[in-house]
Amino acid sequence: MNLLGLPQTELADYVVSLGSKPFRARQLMSWLYKRQVGDIAAMTDLAKDFRAQLAAHAEVRVPEVIKRLDSADGTRKWLLSADSSQAFEMVFIPEVDRGTLCISSQVGCVLDCSFCSTAQQGFNRNLTAAEIVGQVWLANQELGFSPDDPRIITNIVFMGMGEPLANFRNVVPAIRVFLDDFGFDISRRRVTLSTSGLVPQIYKLAEEVNCALAVSLHAANDRLRNELVPINRKHPIAELLEACWHYLDEQNGRSVTFEYVMLEGVNDSLADADELARLLQHRPAKINLIPFNPFPGTDYRRSAMPVIHQFRDRLLQRGLIATIRKTRGDDIDAACGQLAGRVQDRTTIRLGAKSFGLQVHA
Ligand code: SAH
Numbered sequence: 001m002n003l004l005g006l007p008q009t010e011l012a013d014y015v016v017s018l019g020s021k022p023f024r025a026r027q028l029m030s031w032l033y034k035r036q037v038g039d040i041a042a043m044t045d046l047a048k049d050f051r052a053q054l055a056a057h058a059e060v061r062v063p064e065v066i067k068r069l070d071s072a073d074g075t076r077k078w079l080l081s082a083d084s085s086q087a088f089e090m091v092f093i094p095e096v097d098r099g100t101l102c103i104s105s106q107v108g109c110v111l112d113c114s115f116c117s118t119a120q121q122g123f124n125r126n127l128t129a130a131e132i133v134g135q136v137w138l139a140n141q142e143l144g145f146s147p148d149d150p151r152i153i154t155n156i157v158f159m160g161m162g163e164p165l166a167n168f169r170n171v172v173p174a175i176r177v178f179l180d181d182f183g184f185d186i187s188r189r190r191v192t193l194s195t196s197g198l199v200p201q202i203y204k205l206a207e208e209v210n211c212a213l214a215v216s217l218h219a220a221n222d223r224l225r226n227e228l229v230p231i232n233r234k235h236p237i238a239e240l241l242e243a244c245w246h247y248l249d250e251q252n253g254r255s256v257t258f259e260y261v262m263l264e265g266v267n268d269s270l271a272d273a274d275e276l277a278r279l280l281q282h283r284p285a286k287i288n289l290i291p292f293n294p295f296p297g298t299d300y301r302r303s304a305m306p307v308i309h310q311f312r313d314r315l316l317q318r319g320l321i322a323t324i325r326k327t328r329g330d331d332i333d334a335a336c337g338q339l340a341g342r343v344q345d346r347t348t349i350r351l352g353a354k355s356f357g358l359q360v361h362a
Helices: 008-017 024-034 048-057 117-121 129-142 164-179 199-208 222-228 237-251 270-280 305-317 330-334 336-347
Strands: 064-070 076-081 087-094 099-102 106-108 123-126 155-158 191-195 212-216 256-262 285-291 321-327 359-361
Touching (some): 064 129, 076 129, 087 129, 099 129, 123 164, 129 164, 155 164, 191 199, 212 237, 256 305, 305 321
Parallel strands (some): 155 191, 212 256, 256 285, 285 321
Antiparallel strands (some): 064 076, 076 087, 087 099, 106 123
């Protein structure tokens, strides 16, 4: 049993199943998440017998680092392996007032969004809850966590590989560990789940956890969104927005962030901005414009920066809140596909060449 996969209630059940008292779960969690100690033998306030029991049945295991990349601007990227045939990516983006960790929820993806390189690799498998939590644990370790300075990672975003709501079963317990006072203790506004729009799961999520929601909109009408985000054929925009407003109501949330990738000649005209404004005006919405990251084999191109600025300004004129996502870690972002190639050559591991995360809100 990998302890990192268990939120507090499940950990308490597990502890009881080993013959100990439920409150030991909190003690265990404070070793794991407050002190970043994974060695069960070192958890000295737990009874020796219990430690022996735990050590016999449980472990703390994090994904293995295949490759690290450091950008000149401080952004760091890790290529991680889940088992012998899988790999996925994680990115840390430091800023003056926060540190954002961008994590993956799946290896590959089934959703087939036309502008996303993860889609090209198809779907390998869901990450387990322990592998999702393990990314944050590992990042803390890599970034020099110490109990005196535990706040290196202040924000977590599910904007790496995969569709988190398609891995609901494992993502929800991981979020619980992120939010728990005895876990990473991150505020609910600083854990963001980004989804392409799995409507029934948005309703389910509203009942299960309390975290920020980002939605990959990318188009303001169904005709175009059907093409860019095919799940839209099943759950069209009107239905998706209903789910978003329901989510906010249930959670007392302030706003939903709508991601909008800027694709030259596809969705970046002022008429598109007007249509988007009509859709989201007077709604609790923030729009985050993402300059497209090209990847080998794609026909899409990134909109020119002046076009992106005009688009943003038009939204602002129409009274919307809109920001442009700042591109970070360009130098290692550019190396993303190459890195995958090199590792592939060496170890024949099948990798995603997705250039997802080296960007932050401007
Ligand atoms: N499956 C989730 C998480 C995806 S990654 C979702 O769809 O939201 C986070 C964001 O990166 C999404 O908004 C996604 O649409 C966007 N994205 C994917 N490929 C991209 C690319 N090549 N350039 C810029 N953004 C991209």
